[in-house]
Amino acid sequence: MAERLIVVGADAAGMSAASQARRRRDHRDLEILAFERGTHTSYSACGIPYWIAGLVEERDDLIARTPEQHRERNIDVRIGHTVVGVDLDRRAVTVREPRGGETTHEFDQLMVATGGEPVRPDWPGIDGRGVHGVQTLDDGEAVSASLRSRDAKRAVVIGGGYIGVEMAEALIRQGLEVTLVERAEQPMNTLDPDMGERVGEALKAFEVDVRMGVTVEGIELDGEGWARAVTTDAGEFPADVVVLGLGTQPGVTLAEEAGLPIGPSGGIVTDRRMRVPGHDGIWAAGDCVEVVHRVTGRPVAIPLGTHANKQGRVAGINLGGGYATFPGVLGTAVTKVCDLEIARTGLREAEAEEAGFAVVSAVIESHTVAGYYPGADTVTVKLVAERGTGRLLGGQIVGGNGAAKRIDVVAVALWNHMTVDEMTGLDLGYAPPFSPVWDPVLVAARAASDAVHG
């Protein structure tokens, strides 16, 4: 008789796992049943701001594979189905059906891919109409509907992280007046302050009203329950639409209630094969888990689509009888805001110090391509290294076209425990349309090496 795999959450991690397992085991050997509380599967959540901005035409362009397409491959996806309980002893999940009522489904293998839960402070008015997170495609549709139905003129984006700055840009592109409020002194707190400052400048140049160091107190609603303004310790900001970009935390309620181990970072604990230790046949992957940070060696929960896809694939290979391991993360992330490319990997200064490293840093300015070549733009590269040893600990890049993906060089160097000294010798590609003869990353490595040697 076939084993049954139940997948909870049918997005990046869950469906990568299901697909890999299916590639290796056919439906006579492994039945796969996936429950999704939303209405879409396997879509690019990272693409939502670009769709709202109008850069991506159709919502469906963001969907890599629909429930129907999964079903054609013998993966039984049920949308609108919320898993409300997991009984590890009975090896069964309880599911709230879309039309009400609950059903129970037994499993042999369970893949927990419950994703991240958006941070939603307990502010008055946060549940008002026109107040939206942007985690799921359903959220994106809700934002889009609010914009249309209200003929919205003014938006307030709360939070200056990736989603916040991307949504600020998207709403400007849709012709709204946009205010970005953030508690910290600069946007993008995944960067060091000196680099984050440049993001703030780019947002201002794009006519986003950037308000840093501002604490939100609540959202004022009108008589019909629609958002009217965001109230803060720096006054009131009118808003027809409010976007919450306050980040996410691992979505572990279900796992926690079932008794699965939750680690210090708040994510479900997994081993290198994405198994939940101590629970045979239970797997977890994606924004709901914690994994090892390769620089600190500590567990972290970093919600990124790349990690979710890789972890899901690893789990699926193992579920399918193969062997694969997830080697940990560096937290590499890139984005583009108002023509400014932004990238980071590893530890920023404060993170490195908090992890016990003594650090030296170097910041250099260079060009994205040969200075004399048409379209040459500036790029700023910062490298953080360990004092004494010169071990690379992290890097950050902001700049024009061609800046961001240079972080991958820093990421692979970091992955391999290189020192900034060693990096100066790296044999990178050069031609005038692509780079100065010394790639900006190498210029930064030279500067960091000089800094290490005092």
Add this chain to the structure above:
Amino acid sequence: MAERLIVVGADAAGMSAASQARRRRDHRDLEILAFERGTHTSYSACGIPYWIAGLVEERDDLIARTPEQHRERNIDVRIGHTVVGVDLDRRAVTVREPRGGETTHEFDQLMVATGGEPVRPDWPGIDGRGVHGVQTLDDGEAVSASLRSRDAKRAVVIGGGYIGVEMAEALIRQGLEVTLVERAEQPMNTLDPDMGERVGEALKAFEVDVRMGVTVEGIELDGEGWARAVTTDAGEFPADVVVLGLGTQPGVTLAEEAGLPIGPSGGIVTDRRMRVPGHDGIWAAGDCVEVVHRVTGRPVAIPLGTHANKQGRVAGINLGGGYATFPGVLGTAVTKVCDLEIARTGLREAEAEEAGFAVVSAVIESHTVAGYYPGADTVTVKLVAERGTGRLLGGQIVGGNGAAKRIDVVAVALWNHMTVDEMTGLDLGYAPPFSPVWDPVLVAARAASDAVHG
């Protein structure tokens, strides 16, 4: 009394060395005298095709530092001075002065940076007017002068390597009819044939008349000694201008005559500090030397500006009393031909096999950015790995905007002896404007890993 450093050849390697030495030792401690047979110093030879194409406006844009600028920093550069002999016993060089006559100059330290010599077959007519190599800025000026003075309509480019394909594009951009003739069956023999074929297609789409498998027999000249046609075993190709893109070999005549050691690849032998072994105070760097290939462990002479700059810097740091080593090369190279980006690093299949590796390869097609994002273009990535171990041996990339510099990820992985298995876990940057969620390099690593495991 100050030591005297004589530099032979005042371009990338020579002047990088001189500049680094000067940074560390002032003119009272180290006199620096540089002889250059051409008329320019410290320029971007790689930029010449783009200047001829009209993409770079001014010739002087290619010059990073003029002789005057070097002299202001107490580096005595003498252009038009050809070093014709080195006497290692007397520790002196003999120099042919620009107005005739020879002078002798003693040195304490000697930096040999004589660059590469273009390959010039002994064809009838090769010394004709309108027949040009494109190694130096003086060569570039000569091409430019020929184009103007002849009102040239038709060009033949001989050789389908970097310079050949870049010059073919440049001349098309200048409105000429261009024929590219190449002995091999496809252009870019630094790539495997399956990848090189795509370069040929791009050239054809750009209206270059590409003639592969053609052996040149000579260049026919008219009554005034100007090029009229290139004669080949496949007939005659009319040409007002002929460009030679046949590559270079290490320029070691001077070194060889002086008795310096020449290695199996034809370059001057150096140690990791760029010293010539057995010859105290003699240094060499740039296209005239051989260095270790990090994958094969064998000596190679690969003429690339990136290597020359790095080697010159290493020599200069050591000359200045510091400590630096040159760690070897991977042969990473990128270029752009007719909107097709081209990149390679490490060993191609034939090179790997010749070096004794049994190989498996994987070729994948993906997108430069998320498939749904505006401007998404195709990219083809090939990885070559060792059979059994899965050790990465090399990579090649061709594709649209954003393709080429992805080779740097492959280069850093190669530098660190990664296997293609390990590469599948790399934490690279992802956002829709920059990459699919699985970067094309990771897709290739997955395919290569599958190929390794059969």
